[in-house]
Amino acid sequence: MYRRIPKRMLMVAALFTILISLFVWHGSLSPDPESNIYPGERELIRDHHGYIGEKVEVGGRVISESPLTIEVKYGGETMELFVTGTDAKVREGDRLTVFGTLQEDNIVTASKVVVQPFLNIVYMYLVSIVAALWVLSRILTQWRWNHRDKALEPRERPGNLRESISRFFAGGEHG
Amino acid sequence: MADLLTHVLVAYSVAVVLSWRLHWITTPYVTALMVGSTLPDLTRIGLLIDPGLIERTGIPFSYSPLHTLGGALITFLIISLTTVKNFKPVSMLLGLGVLTHFALDLLLINASGHSFTVLWPLTAYRPPTPGLYLSTDLWPALLAGAVALVVWYTDSKRRFGSKNIYACIDNYRHEHDG
Structure with missing residues (x-):
């Protein structure tokens, strides 16, 4: 467990480096x-x-x-x-x-x-925000932060939103 | 990019239908697939941090890789490695969510008739698009919403027998933990 975390950190650092390199590489591409x-x-x-x-x-x-x-x-x-x-x-x-x-x-x-059309663009942004909030609320009610593992874990049962937000990082046994 | 709501609704439907066969896909894992379906649109970070302004420093820069196979692969690996312990199922579902995103976006109307460089950096090929909809159209989200409703309804019917699963868990705990 304790050995796994640094290994993961190294992998994440490597992946971030590759991602930034891709940003720069793609930016240097010419039209074709x-x-x-x-x-x-x-x-x-x-x-x-x-x-x-x-x-x-x-x-x-x-x-x-x-x-x-x-x-x-x-x-x-x-x-x-x-x-x-x-x-x-x-x-x-x-x-x-x-x-x-x-x-x-x-x-x-x-x-x-x-x-x-302008109104359709407004529509697109509005429903996209709704979608983002929907997914966020599902994460908050169905997952919780486990301090011991330093990771998210699925809840056994979804909580209600307000309670879930306040207890998301509480890491309690039955949160 | 189709609107995010369409992406998320389609991802929901795909995940729930898969859960009928793969029983380890419980509700939190349905959400994981939905999260995956939003990842390629992280390119929208450009609305906050303009890549053109970064380029003024002289470094070429583009967020477009996030909306390609290579960049999305790295994104969901980073997220699975940093947020969860159960790496394998979560990364699989995030990856599948990314694929549903690309599948929908390959159908988008495009002025040149060609879609985006989905397989980059393997190839910069832009496949021709059938041009079914725009990201600003209303009907894709309505259709995806209708499908998601049918899936949700069917799913709740299927669970009817085990509807009181939480009560069962409570009973079990009560009996075994004292």
Whole structure:
């Protein structure tokens, strides 16, 4: 038992190192249209002149319906892109993702656009928060922290939420 | 990414149906599978800590690996190693939850017609997507909710005979522990 903990710690440290390396590795990847990985928000904000004439896949908030304009954001910077070649119905505040060819003057000629209405985006965030709270409450009522093992263990029977929260770290025999 | 509610509802249904065959999957373990189904969306940490701002330090950075097989594998291993003693069942269920997440997200509508790099870092291939829904659509959660209700109802019927399991445990304890 006491030997197992340091071994686990070493494994966790190693896994964290690999995970951070993956973050950096993925961040250093370039678009690869052959594998259907197209320049996106990051590439266009950094160097959109470098991608003129190429297929891009980029999304942003609609800030004008006519001319159809989206605001593309990355790393605290923004740029405006004009989207042509689509008669998609959009309103300001919707999210529009366009797959198309980048032209001069920040214009993208769309092959395809995907529109996510503003209210649907609000809906998505709301139900996602509900889902997160649901899962959290299930963890709190069905599991508890065991101080001796320094680990979560399943409860024999689910508690009610308020009691479970107050006794989650109590580690009692019948918590 | 489909909305989180759809993911969690589908994970619930999968876990409960599995528990009909695998009796060690009790309610807390159903929750473990549900937790697994949320893990790839940890990429949403980007809403709090902008990867673009990290990149301003000159280090290339992206949270996208969390939403790939390689990154999700590491995530659920870290969570199972740090939070529970019974590593094997919990890591299996978290992993299965991750797979349900990817299965749903591979069906999402995408402007380029291609899904995400699910198998990275093995390959950066983006499989074509049938484009069934958007993460902002309402009906996937409604459908998943309806299925979950049927599963929940069937499950409670199946348990009917052993409904008073907690009372049985209490009796047992009472008799054996004095």
